[in-house]
Amino acid sequence: MRKPGHYFSVLLIALGSAFIISCTPGACYEETNAYLKATFYSNKSKEKNSPDSLTLIGLNKTEKIYNKESGIQPAFFPLDASSESCTFVIKINNVTDTIQFIYSSYPHLISKECGYTFYHKLDTFYLSRNAFYVYKSSNNVTTANEENIRIFY
Amino acid sequence: MRRISAYFISLLILLPAGNLFSQDTVFFPLKLKAGIDIAGPGIYLSDRNNLSFEGYISFDKSEKMAYVLETGYLNYKYSQYNYDYTSKGAFARVGVDFNLLKPETSLGKYWAGIGLRYGMSLFNSETPSFQHENYWGTVTSSITSKKAIGHFIEVAPGVKTEIFRNFSMGWTIRLKLLISGGAGRDLKPIYFPGYGNGGKRTAAGISYFITWNIPYKTKTVITKPEVVAEEAVETEQKTQTTNTNF
Numbered sequence: 001m002r003k004p005g006h007y008f009s010v011l012l013i014a015l016g017s018a019f020i021i022s023c024t025p026g027a028c029y030e031e032t033n034a035y036l037k038a039t040f041y042s043n044k045s046k047e048k049n050s051p052d053s054l055t056l057i058g059l060n061k062t063e064k065i066y067n068k069e070s071g072i073q074p075a076f077f078p079l080d081a082s083s084e085s086c087t088f089v090i091k092i093n094n095v096t097d098t099i100q101f102i103y104s105s106y107p108h109l110i111s112k113e114c115g116y117t118f119y120h121k122l123d124t125f126y127l128s129r130n131a132f133y134v135y136k137s138s139n140n141v142t143t144a145n146e147e148n149i150r151i152f153y
Numbered sequence: 154m155r156r157i158s159a160y161f162i163s164l165l166i167l168l169p170a171g172n173l174f175s176q177d178t179v180f181f182p183l184k185l186k187a188g189i190d191i192a193g194p195g196i197y198l199s200d201r202n203n204l205s206f207e208g209y210i211s212f213d214k215s216e217k218m219a220y221v222l223e224t225g226y227l228n229y230k231y232s233q234y235n236y237d238y239t240s241k242g243a244f245a246r247v248g249v250d251f252n253l254l255k256p257e258t259s260l261g262k263y264w265a266g267i268g269l270r271y272g273m274s275l276f277n278s279e280t281p282s283f284q285h286e287n288y289w290g291t292v293t294s295s296i297t298s299k300k301a302i303g304h305f306i307e308v309a310p311g312v313k314t315e316i317f318r319n320f321s322m323g324w325t326i327r328l329k330l331l332i333s334g335g336a337g338r339d340l341k342p343i344y345f346p347g348y349g350n351g352g353k354r355t356a357a358g359i360s361y362f363i364t365w366n367i368p369y370k371t372k373t374v375i376t377k378p379e380v381v382a383e384e385a386v387e388t389e390q391k392t393q394t395t396n397t398n399f
Binding site for chain 1: 231233235236283287289292296340343
């Protein structure tokens, strides 16, 4: 038979571990924004192809999300949780269009440390000039690494 | 022939006699126990946003096993830079405790063992305000109070010892596994009664109980040391060997 002291030692180690786990101050390491994720495809080859230059800006905003950046794949579109739609001006290799997304938003707990974010359900989208062909692959806009639309340029 | 008969008679006398002498008994008091947790109020002294009360009753089925019912109440508030949160409600756990100490060590006074529990929690959680910031600016919103039922299981090792007649103290570590937080995938409870952080699949906690023991029956537990049993077998083997040699 093992001595009671043996059990006590095991329990003491477990107690210490539990105490350390429960008292570790939390820091937020998770992604806190749910972006709409767009993958770029060549309209000719239909193959995945990142543009040589991408500029993206929200309508009526001054701060650019991407500014003539190359090799972007995928692009992250931040949706406005306070509204049911938002519009972006997108310029791919000197071809410009505006794209409006229609969606609904709902709160989602990321973690105790990070707090809440908004997830979105993508309803539809509109292009003003139809300069690109856009295909919707998933309407769940979350923090997961999941493609939402494909842009053929 | 006479000598064979003599050995047989001796063997018949020895075998039951061996059992009789090796038998050892312990008078083990089976108890009804009622306890309160002092860790919860203790934590409240240092953290005024976390008020919890907990108590339990248990019923010894045998010297090794007891049925346990634990209940409690939690009023929890939490605030950080981007949200406020409250959770309030009651919980209950049912399960069994297994005493790993031998009856002759435990004597009904000492307990070192492990408990298994199923827990259920009925609570209201609310997020009075939260902020979310992104490219378009800061959105302030809230999540209204919702009732939810959470489910979890626990493994609870611990120790207890009698400090006065019929009063004991001891602590239990709680290693918990979440089955369901009860509020869906998007609005998991940040903290709920009996479990803790509902955003995590596992949680840990501790209880420190003061217990009142009410003995209701004394059980005579027969303990048979292995050494004595071996001696009896050896005696039997020696007798058989002697018979064969003859």
